[in-house]
Amino acid sequence: MVPSGVARHATGGTRSAGGSTRAVTRTLSDDPLGGTVRRTVLPSGLRVLTEAIPAMRSVSFGIWVAVGSRDETGPQGGAAHFLEHLLFKGTRKRSALEISSSIEAVGGETNAFTTKEYTCYYARVLDEDLPLAIDVMCDLVADSVLNDADVETERGVILEEIAMHDDEPGDEVHDLFARAVYGDHPLGRLISGTEETVTPMTRRQIQSFYRRRYAAPQIVIAAAGNLDHAAVVKLVRQALRGTPLDTDPAVPAPYRPASPAVRTKPAATLVEPKETEQAHVILGCPGIDRIDERRFALGVLNNVLGGGMSSRLFQEIREQRGLAYSVYSYASQYADSGLFAVYAGCAPGKVDEVLELTRAELHRVAAEGITEAELARGKGMSKGSFVLGLEDTGSRMSRLAKGELLYGNLMPVDELLRRVDAVTLDDVNGLAADLLGRPMSLAVVGPFDESAFAASR
Structure with missing residues (x-):
């Protein structure tokens, strides 16, 4: 269902059985309150959207994955959040230090967050450093190695994060309320997982979650600032070439459906x-x-x-x-x-x-x-x-x-x-x-x- 007054994205182009055989680009808007917005669907089903704002001297670049804590089974509780931590620990091309230092060396910043329905990895840099940000962020999302040692290190970090959260009653009460309404449904569980689910989680489980869930049709790349859309698309394709996200033609995944509605608990x-x-x-x-x-x-x-x-x-x-x-x-x-x-x-x-x-x-x-x-x-x-x-x-x-x-x-x-x-x-x-x-x-x-x-x- 699309809200009234809003047009669906037109994709156009020639499609094979799996998806478009070439990248397809559309201009979505030339907003008087913003910049020109363009959207390209890559053959893999990954989407790239940009808003060109020439008056800015910075660019924000984000990789958004349509997976969150509600996509976990009970024993997987915290897998999406665990993975968010691990992707910054190193790829085949870069160590964790090289990931952070390369962006900080140009005055940029990187971060990530996990929600119940999606995960985002982002960087903000000067416009001239956008090629670097694209290369680094695409590398860490597409080609992380998930070493055993890093899994153990981040397990300790996440358990500390869970303990810290328990010491913040103003935050804890929101999780308690979600549990009162949703019970054991994934929307009622902690995004971070619990000590009982995070402690036994293995690298193999996280790796499986990573490769099954982080598929190109599930990913949206967005950037806004002083940029050129075609250049961004070219840089993204270069950065993803040869990675697990450089896949056969496919169509973008539909957005999460609104039905059937989640059953809530009686007032408690x-x-x-x-x-x-x-x-x-x-x-x-x-x-x-x-x-x-x-x-x-x-x-x-x-x-x-x-x-x-x-x-x-x-x-x-x-x-x-x-x-x-x-x-x-x-x-x-x-x-x-x-x-x-x-x-x-x-x-x-x-x-x-x-x-x-x-x-x-x-x-x-x-x-x-x-x-x-x-x-x-x-x-x-x-x-x-x-x-x-x-x-x-x-x-x-x-x-x-x-x-x-x-x-x-x-x-x-x-x-x-x-x-x-x-x-x-x-x-x-x-x-x-x-x-x-x-x-x-x-x-x-x-x-x-x-x-x-x-x-x-």
């Missing part, structure tokens, strides 16, 4: 007892998926409820009553599911009052809706945050890749702003009545046990 209360100075609570419910047409109304609703200092929850809980330092609402969206939740960090003795006020505000908005003034403010926040977020090459590169990888299209900036402007009061209030009227799950990390919240279930 999960408490992680910890002797913390501050309690961390999340109250929320299953939300909407990534391509639901109501996502623009959801952005407005989220802004009104807890999206900024002028939001209802911030004003009521922090500004007027001083009950919490941090309070906000948020929405997470996946291909086939989503979350909507309110987070608050407060003194343990204030948790009951914070929860009571939060529930009351959610019920009020569900029953009465928001006002015209709040609608206008919420829409303005959505448009402003989106446009201001495109002020650097990194965000523009990410926009290209996510459009291709997660939606199968790139929505022009003007079209996205138009879609926000088109949100009506009825749209938001209808969504609020549906979403905020759902049974709510509660996650708590702090000096409590579950019996402390038995009455709130």
Whole structure:
């Protein structure tokens, strides 16, 4: 399914049984709020998208793979994240030190991250150093050697990362909430895996995951900044020549389907007892998926409820009553599911009052809706945050890749702003009545046990 008002990518060209026999390039947009966006599909099914912004002197280059923690089986928990670490440890051409030092020597930076649905490896460099960045990043993603010694070294690093995460209750509560909603479904598991899954994981298991999942049709390469599209495509093809990503003709993999929808758990209360100075609570419910047409109304609703200092929850809980330092609402969206939740960090003795006020505000908005003034403010926040977020090459590169990888299209900036402007009061209030009227799950990390919240279930 493609959202209305957005055209599918046209590929054109001659195809064999497996895919195009030559690279096929299209201009997707010449955006007045950005640069010229072009897309090339290589014979292998790997896609290259660029946005040329001549006014910039830098380029952000990213390799995005359509695999994340939700693609793991239970025993594989943490494999995608483990692999993300290992790809920086060396290839047939470069050692780990050569990978990092070559980019840092020109003042660039590299990094990577794993999510539940995709993994990204990226570099940001001066425009003149883009050929180097392409060669290094393509090399590490396509041709890592995964030495046994490196597996053991990074296993220790990841176990430390997991332990560090456990010492951050403000982060842990979000994972606890996901487990309350999704249970043992992969969306409810930790991206990093656990000590029980990471400790026994072998190099052979990781290597198998690498070669099965990191296939050319699953990969999108995106770059934004002062660049030439044809030159980027040529450099990518040169960098991948002779690697496992230099494969027979194939077609790009479709973006992850939105059905069947993920089954969520009945509303639950999960408490992680910890002797913390501050309690961390999340109250929320299953939300909407990534391509639901109501996502623009959801952005407005989220802004009104807890999206900024002028939001209802911030004003009521922090500004007027001083009950919490941090309070906000948020929405997470996946291909086939989503979350909507309110987070608050407060003194343990204030948790009951914070929860009571939060529930009351959610019920009020569900029953009465928001006002015209709040609608206008919420829409303005959505448009402003989106446009201001495109002020650097990194965000523009990410926009290209996510459009291709997660939606199968790139929505022009003007079209996205138009879609926000088109949100009506009825749209938001209808969504609020549906979403905020759902049974709510509660996650708590702090000096409590579950019996402390038995009455709130």
